[in-house]
Amino acid sequence: xxxxxADIGAGGGRADRPVGLRLLDLAERLRAxxxxxxxxxxxPYLYLLPATLIxxxxxxxxxxxxxxxLHVLNRATFRLDPAYTTANYTAVFAKPVYLHIMxxxxxxxxxxxxxxxxxxFPYAYHLVRTPHHRLRRFLLIALxxxxxxxxxxxxxxxxxxxxxxxxxxxxxxxxxxxxxxLIYTYSGVVLGLVQYMLPFAVLLLAPALTAIPHEVExxxxxxxxxxxxxxxxxxxxxxxxxxxxxxxxxxTLTVTxxxxxxxxxxxxxxxIANAIYDAFFQLSDAGMGAALGIVLTVFASLIVAVAFxxxxxxALGHGAQQKPRVxx
Amino acid sequence: xxxxxRNLRLPRRRFLTSTAATAIAAPYxxxxxxxxxxxxxxxxxxxxxxxxxxxxxKKGVSDPFTAMTGIEVRHxxxxxxxxxxxxxxxxxxxxxPPIHVxxxxxxxxxxxxxxxxxxxxxxxxxxxxxxxxxxxxxxxxxPLVNVYSYAYVLAxxxxxxxxxxxxxxxxxxxxxFRKRVAMYDxxxxxxxxxxxxxxxxxxxxxxxxxxxxxxxxALKANEPLLGEDPDFTNWFQNHEIDLACTIISNARExxxxxxxxxxxxxxxxxxxxxxxxxxxxxxxxxxxxxxxQYVNFALSAxxxxxxxxxxxxxxxxxxxxxxxxxxxxxxxxxxxxxxxRFLRIPTPVLVEHESSWFEKVNEIMQG
Numbered sequence: 293x294x295x296x297x298a299d300i301g302a303g304g305g306r307a308d309r310p311v312g313l314r315l316l317d318l319a320e321r322l323r324a325x326x327x328x329x330x331x332x333x334x335x336p337y338l339y340l341l342p343a344t345l346i347x348x349x350x351x352x353x354x355x356x357x358x359x360x361x362l363h364v365l366n367r368a369t370f371r372l373d374p375a376y377t378t379a380n381y382t383a384v385f386a387k388p389v390y391l392h393i394m395x396x397x398x399x400x401x402x403x404x405x406x407x408x409x410x411x412x413f414p415y416a417y418h419l420v421r422t423p424h425h426r427l428r429r430f431l432l433i434a435l436x437x438x439x440x441x442x443x444x445x446x447x448x449x450x451x452x453x454x455x456x457x458x459x460x461x462x463x464x465x466x467x468x469x470x471x472x473x474l475i476y477t478y479s480g481v482v483l484g485l486v487q488y489m490l491p492f493a494v495l496l497l498a499p500a501l502t503a504i505p506h507e508v509e510x511x512x513x514x515x516x517x518x519x520x521x522x523x524x525x526x527x528x529x530x531x532x533x534x535x536x537x538x539x540x541x542x543x544t545l546t547v548t549x550x551x552x553x554x555x556x557x558x559x560x561x562x563x564i565a566n567a568i569y570d571a572f573f574q575l576s577d578a579g580m581g582a583a584l585g586i587v588l589t590v591f592a593s594l595i596v597a598v599a600f601x602x603x604x605x606x607a608l609g610h611g612a613q614q615k616p617r618v619x620x
Numbered sequence: 621x622x623x624x625x626r627n628l629r630l631p632r633r634r635f636l637t638s639t640a641a642t643a644i645a646a647p648y649x650x651x652x653x654x655x656x657x658x659x660x661x662x663x664x665x666x667x668x669x670x671x672x673x674x675x676x677x678k679k680g681v682s683d684p685f686t687a688m689t690g691i692e693v694r695h696x697x698x699x700x701x702x703x704x705x706x707x708x709x710x711x712x713x714x715x716x717p718p719i720h721v722x723x724x725x726x727x728x729x730x731x732x733x734x735x736x737x738x739x740x741x742x743x744x745x746x747x748x749x750x751x752x753x754x755x756x757x758x759x760x761x762x763p764l765v766n767v768y769s770y771a772y773v774l775a776x777x778x779x780x781x782x783x784x785x786x787x788x789x790x791x792x793x794x795x796x797f798r799k800r801v802a803m804y805d806x807x808x809x810x811x812x813x814x815x816x817x818x819x820x821x822x823x824x825x826x827x828x829x830x831x832x833x834x835x836x837x838a839l840k841a842n843e844p845l846l847g848e849d850p851d852f853t854n855w856f857q858n859h860e861i862d863l864a865c866t867i868i869s870n871a872r873e874x875x876x877x878x879x880x881x882x883x884x885x886x887x888x889x890x891x892x893x894x895x896x897x898x899x900x901x902x903x904x905x906x907x908x909x910x911x912x913q914y915v916n917f918a919l920s921a922x923x924x925x926x927x928x929x930x931x932x933x934x935x936x937x938x939x940x941x942x943x944x945x946x947x948x949x950x951x952x953x954x955x956x957x958x959x960x961r962f963l964r965i966p967t968p969v970l971v972e973h974e975s976s977w978f979e980k981v982n983e984i985m986q987g
Contacts, residue, residue, distance in 0.1 A: 559846020
């Protein structure tokens with residue numbers, strides 16, 4: 293080792309070093325010049341910089357949107373009046389249609405979150421616990437295949453399956469049950485969204501369930517707990533970070549969804565995003581669209597904030613799962 | 621001056637002959653000496669509606685235009701409502717607009733003209749000899765040109781009405797057709813007949829629209845499907861609906877696809893409206909020139925004959941032959957006098973009030 297260093301120090305060795313290593317040396321010297329070791333305390337903040345920049349750009353967009361929301365449309369010129377007013381917000385809360393749409397959106401988000409978590413939990417559990425590789429592979433393929441299709445194609449798929457002349461109605465007619473209206477309804481929108489959200493929820497739950505040592509469950513069984521008690525007092529509390537993350541993601545994606553109510557709703561089951569679209573594009577009223585956008589952002593943020601307040605932000609960290617409260 | 625195809629089923633050889641003849645006539649149509657001074661762009665982009673609409677435009681206008689000029693025409697199927705704010709923003713910011721020619725409803729085109737984002741088309745040679753319907757209302761000059769008229773008919777499945785056509789728009793309210801009726805998602809086309817079917821008078825639009833809203837509330841109870849142009853064709857083809865307020869072209873397309881669909885103008889009447897072509901400001905000079913030539917060609921007898929016949933709509937160029945299947949059709953006005961049989965809400969009224977009517981319909985249908 294010593295002789296090797298001596299060789300390098302002797303001169304000829306540096307030239308013999310591979311190009312890759314010399315480039316690395318150069319990069320290291322450059323880094324040391326630009327970011328000396330004494331600045332290392334700032335390193336974590338540097339890692340945060342990209343996320344901060346992206347959030348900052350979004351915040352600028354939000355500020356612009358808030359500014360736009362304070363102008364009403366002049367229908368003589370189809371431009372926004374320069375005067376500032378809160379008339380758009382007054383209209384949002386005074387018009388029953390917007391309140392109704394907000395309530396429908398909120399209810400759908402709750403239903404979709406509930407149903408999705410109910411379906412995703414056993415799926416994710418079997419995905420991480422099954423000893424059979426083929427079953428795990430099948431579950432993964434079944435999970436990712438619809439993921440690759442995209443929301444619009446999946447929604448049209450539902451129209452084919454559930455339409456008046458779709459597969460389901462054809463089957464129902466075979467057994468003497470007449471055609472039923474399953475699409476262009478509120479429940480159709482919820483059904484489509486649950487199917488769309490399922491992979492998101494499973495993917496967020498799976499790491500949390502993987503982090504639960506299987507031995508803990510085995511210990512519970514060996515101490516005489518029934519499968520239900522093990523699930524209720526061991527698995528469920530330890531899976532809380534995954535459940536919270538999946539719940540928040542599914543809720544926020546649903547509350548801001550546009551395509552599913554647009555395609556599956558038949559025009560009469562709009563969500564807030566559809567109302568925003570109509571304001572911007574159908575009515576050419578950017579002020580009203582922006583006001584609705586701000587209301588949606590505040591609404592979704594409040595719900596997420598309440599969720600975090602109730603379960604605690606720490607629930608998202610895996611540290612929270614190390615203290616299961618097991619009843620004797 | 622120009623040969624006219626007699627019906628929609630134009631033999632290919634005759635089409636090619638006509639195209640060649642048009643190519644020969646093109647220098648005169650397009651004032652070639654000036655055209656030579658303008659560099660040709662590789663393509664021009666024309667916004668269009670999908671389905672039968674874009675097919676008709678391609679066949680009647682875009683393909684012959686390409687054959688004449690060598691300029692490719694790309695059709696942008698972005699919804700008319702979606703392209704509008706993009707054009708408005710581009711013009712405001714001094715950027716080049718995303719399209720060269722916008723095929724738009726006259727009401728929307730008028731809004732863009734009021735905002736000052738449209739080029740004047742007053743120097744187009746083919747404006748001469750058009751029906752008065754082609755001229756924009758309430759605007760100075762030619763910031764847009766109307767290209768044909770169309771009726772919002774009551775389309776119906778012949779299976780549901782085997783004996784005779786429904787006589788009133790109130791058929792849409794019959795509970796026997798619950799969940800089997802359809803209308804445009806913003807209610808367009810139905811305001812005037814709904815006003816009358818709801819017990820009101822056409823003359824009371826826009827001051828007293830309560831009868832109209834009464835009709836829409838009753839219609840809401842029948843749980844209608846709400847959609848856009850291509851939806852109606854699909855719904856009829858998939859037997860999802862029996863009745864719809866839609867433009868004749870959509871019902872006709874379903875019928876041409878073998879579906880037993882027909883249409884009528886009920887006793888309350890049917891709304892007549894127009895579509896327009898306009899060019900956004902901000903194009904480079906040569907592209908503006910060729911965009912104008914595209915619009916000019918769209919107004920020619922050759923283009924109007926094929927384009928409008930494919931759509932089943934009466935053109936603004938008089939003296940052309942109607943499609944064979946629509947001769948004598950109640951929903952196809954064959955002369956200027958025929959236009960008076962329809963309910964025509966003046967464009968300025970639509971421009972001022974239509975948005976609030978859309979909101980009202982939305983309020984009723986989402987309730």
